[in-house]
Amino acid sequence: MNDMTNKWIGQRTIRPDGADKVTGRAQYSADVNMPGMMWGKVLRSPHAHARIRGIDTSKAEALPGVKAIVTAKDIVEFPVDKSVMLGIQDMRWMCRNVMAREKALFHGHPVAAVAAISEEVAAAACALIEVDYEVLPHVIEIEDAIKPDAPILHEWNKHEGKSSNITGTMVLKTGDVEAGFKDADVIVERSFTTRPVHQGYIEPHSCTVSYAADGRVTIWSSSQGQFMVRAMTSLLTGIPQSNIRAIPAEIGGGFGGKTIIYLEPVAVMLSKKSGRPVKMVMTRDEVQRATGPAPGSMSTVKIGAKKDGTIVAAQATFYVQAGGLPGAPLRGPVGCSLSAYAIPNVLSVGYEVVSNRSKVAAYRAPGGPHGAFAAESVLDEIAEKLGLDPLDLRIRNSAKPGDKALYGPTFGQVTFKETIEAIKAHPHYKAPLDRNPRPGVKRGRGVASGFWYNAGGESSVQVNITEDGNVVVTTGHPDIGGSRASISNVVAELLGVEHSRVNVIIGDTMTIGFSNLTGGSRVTFASAMVATASTEKVIGQLKERAAKIWNIDAEAVKWEDGMALPAGDNAGKFPPLSLKELAAKANEMGGPIGTQVQLNTTGADPGFATHVVDVEVDVDLGIIRVLRYTAAQDVGRALHPGYVEGQIQGGVVQGIGWALSEEYLYDKNGKVDNATFLDYRMPVCSDVPMIDAVMLEIPNPKHPQGVRGVGEAPIVPPLAAIANAVYDALGKRFSALPMSPPRVTERLEQP
Amino acid sequence: MTDIRYLAPRTLDEAVGAFAAAAGGARILAGGTDLLVQMRAGVAKPGTIIDIKKIPEMTAIEDLGGGAFRIGAAVSGAVLAEHAGFRKAWPGVLEAVNLIGSKQVQGRASPGGNLCNASPAGDSVPAMVAAGAVVTIQGPNGRRELPVEKVPAGPGRTNLTPGEIVVSFTLPARPKGSGDAYLRMIPRTEMDIAVVGMGVNLVLEGGVVKAARVGLGAVAPTVLLVEDAARALIGSRLDDAALEAAAAACRAACKPINDKRGTIAYRIKVAGVLLKRTAAIAARRAGGN
Structure with a gap:
């Protein structure tokens, strides 16, 4: 089923998101608006390193138009002595990154957030929040941070028995290097430095959040994983995952930088406290200062x-x-x-x-x-x-x-x-x-x-045949590198139908099964594998329906070029049944055609x-x-x-x-x-x-x-x-x- | 939250009147490519914006004959580029004006705005300085003229008095054998701000430099007219010794700062390199090539 004679696999088909993007119709998360929506703004640390002795929000709260203020005390705290991992992120650090707790650790570190009737009012309220900082000496570069007398960021962290800025080590080893170098005719040893670089996605982080009166939350946001958004928001707000619907917006670039969240839990708490939907959009300045x-x-x-x-x-x-x-x-x-x-x-x-x-x-x-x-x-x-x-x-x-x-x-x-x-x-x-x-x-x-x-990992793909005999595929991965186009090529190929009859969309956390982040070069690998399994199941259903109509065994039916055919002369002589014909008869012959497959994929x-x-x-x-x-x-x-x-x-x-x-x-x-x-x-x-x-x-x-x-x-x-x-x-x-x-x-x- | 008054007067007198009346609370809007960015960043918070693009004199390009031109301060770079006569007479000024921002920005940005923004790195300014442009200014006390290099007072500051508006640039006639050029150093190939900007304007006669002007940007609080560099070139055949002397004069004129866009040492070195390269282009143009 996969060779260079494929009709769709390996073709440069029209990208499914292309028309929307070039005509401005694509819905990025900043495009989502709701009635009664508030604007959220983050107050950020003006210091590179400072102890937060207190935060007084009373003046900001008194400003007309301000509806809610959030500080670290509104975010679930994970104590520093017990690791709680979600993927590669430790919630001990995530809870302190989305809102500074004991200390502001960098210039731009969030310290508080405000929801108000406009961006201007929210910004004015941020300026009224009084933070009592004890400014501490700071350290930026690695070579300075590892010096014995460097300012220490986390006093509880010990390296070789002493307080240190070295917070982790990793060693991989094979053989005996000492002995190995003795055998060498030439040895070169050099030292290098590289500077931090930003992912540089054009779309800043943003989200719109609605916390309803019944405690259910809807999040529209730009991320590399709506399930990551759901899980992290749940951990940082204490709201169960089943009450959070995370809807992935079209994404304007991520490159790994959107495998983490900054705004969502803050916006959720602002929405919860204000009883209003809240929208937050970072400026480029905030993206550069405060995102990874x-x-x-x-x-x-x-x-x-x-x-x-x-x-x-x-x-x-x-x-x-x-x-x-x-x-x-x-x-x-x-x-x-x-x-x-x-x-x-x-x-x-x-x-x-x-x-x-x-x-x-x-x-x-x-x-x-x-x-x-x-x-x-x-x-x-x-x-x-x-x-x-x-x-x-x-x-x-x-x-x-x-x-x-x-x-x-x-x-x-x-x-x-x-x-x-x-x-x-x-x-x-x-x-x-x-x-x-x-x-x-x-x-x-x-x-x-x-x-x-x-990498491989978890992926879910739903394939549904519409009543008019076309195909809708739902995957659980935000598309940052062509996964929708790739999946539609695979499904069209397997089903033997015109590519234009297959539509691939990205489901949200309540409409598709768990799917891991789009990252690690895994999504096309994993979702093509699961889309294949899902499509093959659907083809099995289609063959069963044809068998039922012809009153022969399902094994005696083959699927070719978008049609069910008798597998051989022994199966009997029947005119082929197309996908459209089978779809039209679906309900009388056993119900809707479609299935979801969920797998933890391996073999990458x-x-x-x-x-x-x-x-x-x-x-x-x-x-x-x-x-x-x-x-x-x-x-x-x-x-x-x-x-x-x-x-x-x-x-x-x-x-x-x-x-x-x-x-x-x-x-x-x-x-x-x-x-x-x-x-x-x-x-x-x-x-x-x-x-x-x-x-x-x-x-x-x-x-x-x-x-x-x-x-x-x-x-x-x-x-x-x-x-x-x-x-x-x-x-x-x-x-x-x-x-x-x-x-x-x-x-x-x-x- | 704050209301902004927008005015689009049709005469210069109205504009000057409104500008003076606002007593510092107003900003002039030409292309807006600096003003709107400053407003969005919260740096500029004008109570009144006076759009000068509806004043005919400010958007006119007047051919004064013999290569002399008067350019309205609000003429955009893109419009200027479409003027065949100007393109032929002042290719250096034109290339400088059209290095400002992107294509989209060039459809709006004007030399008047670039000058009044008073960034030492403004691209059109060194070329205008090299060209010997004279600026016409109108204010509550009438009209006056200033050589372009006298307008900037420091980063973000000009020598205009309250209520004064830059109306136009007058570029002198071009003798036979004239040529100008502008080069800048940027780390990228476009969409960037000059680390050093260099304008050179030459008049050659039989291969000998008869007149020269050198404008140097982004290496001091204001764009500089480097008269020592011009003196080193005048009378020479642009031989290596003369070019090196002019380059040395440019390096000596630099009073740069270390900042995110370049180091002191780098800027000084580049000023000399660009003098030689820009002079070579200007000379080629002066020779009719």
Whole structure:
């Protein structure tokens, strides 16, 4: 049922959300309005670090038009000594992140919230709230936070017996690194830093909440998981999940940053207290100051190899920022940076570091790019020292099926080598490079690879046949990367009907079974698998109906091209029954046709990617531009190639921004100084070339269509690939990102 | 919550009268690409907005002959770009005006607004300074004229007196062999603010620089007219020594700050680099290429 002759799978069908988005009809969460609705606004800490001694809301409450005020005492408290996990989030930290409790931990940390008759009144009321702060010394950067005399954010946290900002460690180990390095002919050890970067979704966080008099709550919000919204809101407000209907709005970008909530529990409590619906919409400034960026990192990677390029040992240490509260993605760098390689002796250690910045959130392969930047830069240097082609070095050391991965499991299929060979054979890698096209301009080429775990997990898909013989599919995952288009291709293919007859929608928490977050490169993998199971059940029902009409056994009926047919001559001679005909007879022949399947899916093998990039450096101005970029990735099966390319291109562009221009700037008081898209420099279209996405379709044997997650692996290699290309151009290695013009200029003046 | 009065007078006298009467509580609206952003950010809270786009003089482009032009202060960059004669005479000014914001912004943003916003990084200002533009100002006490570089007083401040409105820019006639250019350094390729902006205007005769003006932006509290750089170029054939002397003069003129958009060291270095590059383009244009 899955090959290159498919009619719909693998086609660039019209995207189901396209017309709504280009005509402005798409309902984002800020588009939801209700009669009698109030506006909610958050009062945020003006200090990077301060003890909250008291909050006086009396003046704000007295302001005409103010309907409710919420502070930490309205949010369920989870004591710091007992972990309560929901997915990757610990509710101890979530309850303190949505509303500061003992301390304000970063500039922008919510301290109180107001619901009022207008945004202006709510803002005026926020200004009337008096917070008694004891301002404390603050610390922003990792290197400062781990100093012995650093201001401590959480006094209760101990590391090696002392109060510390190191709030977590992770160690992965195999073999004996000491012994391994003794066997090495060449050893390279380097240290690197990366800066926190924001996911940069265009749509700010927002929600509209209605708490009805009977205690039932409806939430319209933009998130990567309506079930996550329901569960976290339930935990933070004490309202049972069965009373919360979380309706996913169309989402304007998430990239991991909407796998967490900020506003919903606050809006619920404002709505509960005011008895009115409440709408909250963050400004860009709030998004940049108070929502999760990816962490910054400080890392050291040491790799030893034999003369022939065989890697014998690797040691890595990663310090990863968490922001003001714990929750750094240590498993990204610790587990991913070396996992694509078969290395006998590895020690990979990660430390989580808190400091006075907003709590980090997931961002596309969380922690993966940080680790790969370090490891893939060191590999480039090893290849250079050994006189090997950097791609050959990677091929030689690629993990193989049956190898035990550093992070635990045994690899099934490993398609790393195929991605490297695809780049090696690509015209880009072979194209001549004019290294000095004009005076003051230098060009270089670099490569790097990347690894990401991928995931399966819970998914629910309902397939219903309408009375007129068309198809409605409901899934439980917000669509951030083309899942609706992919699912409609799969269902149309399996049912053998025109694609235009299949409509895919996203259900809310009361209309579809539990479905896990859209994240971890899991949704197309999981929901295509469950949609397949659900559709196959429906096909079974259709065959039963035909059998009943023909009065033969259901086994004697086959389904082909959207029609039931007798399976063979023995079954008897009957004219085919189409989906429309069977639908028309549905009720007299046994009732409505449709089913829901809910599964915890498995079999999501890891993703591999290899990239090559050409850069050009304007030496006098220190400006680096990406001239050409080719990204090869094993995508399993591209259910909708346009979206798969989009995932690869989007990941690469975000990686380019990370490498060259994006960073948070703080002033001396610990306040974010560039909380706008003007000064937080994500690339614009004219900054990047068209990214050439090479999709290798090596079917994942554990998936009905061969799907492999694709969303995250593409952001893993770019940081190192670009740094390696810049080295090729300038002969200088960059160990600190971003390679912004002032930094490049400064580096060029160093030896 | 606060009411804002919106006025759209048809004559300059009415506009000046209303502006002066508001005694500091009013703001002039041309394209609004700075004013509306400031209002949304809560930085500007005007009680009265005076829209000057309905005043014919403020949106006129007048060809004075010989390459001289008078441009209404509220003419948008996009409209200016459609004027073939202006495009030919002042390509540097035009490219500077049309580096302000995005295409959409360029349909609204005007050189008058860019000047009065008084950002040291305003793109059109160094080019206007290099062009030798003279600004016509009208206020309660009548009309006066100021060289464009005399208008900004510091970041966000001008030398206009209460009630005064910038009416137009007058650019001088172009002798044969004239050429101007504007370059800026931004980390991105567009949609950004100048870290350094450089306008150069040259008159060449037989390959020798007869006249030169250099406007330098984003490296001091106001856009600078760098007369030492111009002196280094005048009389030269734009040889390396002259260019380096002019670049050195630009570096010496810089009084930048370290901020989120650039460091002191970087801005100083870039000022010299851009002088050379901008002068090369202006010279090419002056040579008729």
